[in-house]
Amino acid sequence: MATILELYRVDYWKYRAEGNANIVLQYIGPHSRFRNTVLRLRKADRLDDSKAGLEGTNFGVDTITMKNLTKESHFATEVIGLLLGQQFVEQLIAVALPPGFLSSLALAMEPSRPESRRQKGVDLAQSVGFLALDHTRFIKPSPGQSDIAVEIKPKWGFLTKSAFLRNDQDIKRRKCRFCMYQHQKIKTGQEGSLSKYCPIDLFSGTELMVQDALDSLVDTPQNNLRLFMDGIQHPVSRESMTQCLSEISTSTSSQTQEQQQKRKPQCIEGDDPLDYEENDSWPVRLTEVLTQILIESPLLKRLGRLQQALDSLDVETVHRLYTYLIEHDSAPLPEPSVEEFLKTAEAFMDRTDMDAMMAEDQEAFETHNAAGLGFEPEDDLEDLPESLKLHFIREFLLSATLKDCSILVTIQRDASAAVGVTTANTTSSSKLEVDAGSPEFHEACHRIKVKEEMFVYKITCIDLDPKKMTSVPMYVKKDRTIVGHYLATVGDREAACGAN
Ligand SMILES: [Zn+2]
Structure with missing residues (x-):
């Protein structure tokens, strides 16, 4: 982990953008070698601000923080890099965040942040941030040319063909998640009008x-x-x-x-x-x-096929596997380590011919993918070994990362x-x-x-963050809500996504 003294001035940073999990600042200081870099900071619920300073009071990083740090920076490069190809994955360099700097930085950025994102703030408990290349520009400027x-x-680039799909959710074979979710977003006031975009076309x-x-x-x-x-x-x-x-x-x-x-x-x-x-x-x-x-x-095609192949069981089946494990162990499932995610990705790659996956037409790809699972909906899933249950939940979590990047x-x-x-x-x-x-x-x-x-x-x-095991119940709930609301308000009368 780097401690780069030239970075630690609040006026060297400018608010760039943020999502739900991270906030991104742009370097505007005088040192030319950072001209093309951004600083990525984790966000947290406002309540967590009370933890501020517990970990960030010194330059030393404790073992737990170090583990989390390894997880965040290595997950994208190693795990997702293996699946998508290293050349497409953002590199992250971990940098220490000195005491006082982070809180001053958070305070200085606050006025630039959009109102709709302010329910969460910069996580003041983090002692490490990530320096990344500013991919909105090229490393070498070209005179006279704008970047x-x-x-x-x-978002989700596929219509599920999973044989594991519940009958009452058959609509998921014809309408994509994004298009159905739009109606739910209108209901909750998250969006004022429907998007014209459909990922299946993209x-x-x-x-x-x-x-x-x-x-x-x-x-x-x-x-x-x-x-x-x-x-x-x-x-x-x-x-x-x-x-x-x-x-x-x-x-x-x-x-x-x-x-x-x-x-x-x-x-x-x-x-x-x-x-x-x-x-x-x-x-x-x-x-x-x-x-x-x-x-x-090849990036978009690879992303779409991986999203689908890693979500072969559909969220309902993944939730069943999750419930079996919880009931058996009567304890929360531990979050996967980077090593466990890596093993999951390696096992997936072992059963998947990536070249064929990229070359096949959609139908051949879906047939091969289903055959590679080694079990069918008629089989008693409860009999699957615990390790396989865990494996398929983790595959689903990898798919969730790829759906959200x-x-x-x-x-x-x-x-x-x-x-x-x-x-x-x-x-x-x-x-x-x-x-x-x-x-x-x-x-x-x-x-x-x-x-x-x-x-x-x-x-x-x-934005390749690992997704949490404990989110599986939330995923299934959200999925049912979206599908239920879509069927109740629109029904099954629109043209299928991607059908022109
Ligand atoms: Zn659609």
Whole structure:
């Protein structure tokens, strides 16, 4: 674990974004080697603030904290890295949080935080934070080029085909979790209107459907789409998504200004820029570039298939396994260690032919996946050995992590393309060392040609937190509520998700 003294000044950090579990701060201090880094801090319920200082009063880290620390940083890189591929998983470097620094930092960030997220605060009991690469930008700045980043929270990319599904939940074979959940969110006031987005389209791998899913995300982003330009978050709108690729960066050289000017369409005064959306003379749109990247990169397909394969039993069966174990042991189940999660992932990989999984069509994949389980719904699940019961609950928890992650796609116009030195489908990599002795950050950049224009991109999976065993009862309850509410209010009359 690193103690990097140059990081510990409150005015070196700026609020970036937050989810339910973590808050992310951006480095804005003077040290150039941190220019591309963010600090990730864990959040906790406000009540837990009373624990503040118990662990964070000194630089020393006790054994329990050290264990938790190992868990958080190694879970993403080792366990999820094994499943998704190391190259797609965010690297984290653990850094000590000195006394006083964390509480001052939390206080300073508070005014920038959105009201809707303030029921939780920075967990003041943590003595360790995580330094990560700022994936909204590239390590090496390219003069005159803006770094555009889009963060997509894709959610569940599959319709279950599980033979273990309860009859009264058959709707789950036709309507995806995201679309059904929207109705529940309207009921509880979490959202004011239904999202147009359906993950089944995004995960389809079919160009028109992927493009349609991205356009829907732009129209109704909710918390599933964020746009960043040069590391700064911008509101998502059709206009911002259309124009951001033709914006001139603040550091633009005169040569690239000329190039960019050439790309701009001949606007007629008074015209709505959106009128040019379908016009070939308008520069390529960001969603068009994203569509090609999401189809070219194996990440989204791999994510969707893993979500489904690791959730083969459906939450109802997983809950039954959980209940058997609880009743047998009459004690709460211990949370899996990173090693146990790793064993689960390894056992899953042993029974799964990953290359075949990626190459097969949907039907063949689902058939193979079901056959690989080694038991069927007719079998008495109570007879499964305890170790297998635990294994399948952990598989489900891994699936839950993958259903809740985000994908960051960072894009830049390829400046070298202007002088004709690059071709599509080439990759390069950059490194960043923030501290002697700490692991280096790496990024892999790929080139892609979209509508005769060259772009550089990188794609990374973030927010890969381990899910808890004790959440299984909550998962089953939530699932029943969502399905029940959907059937009661909408019923089974809409077209199936993904059916066009
Ligand atoms: Zn859907």
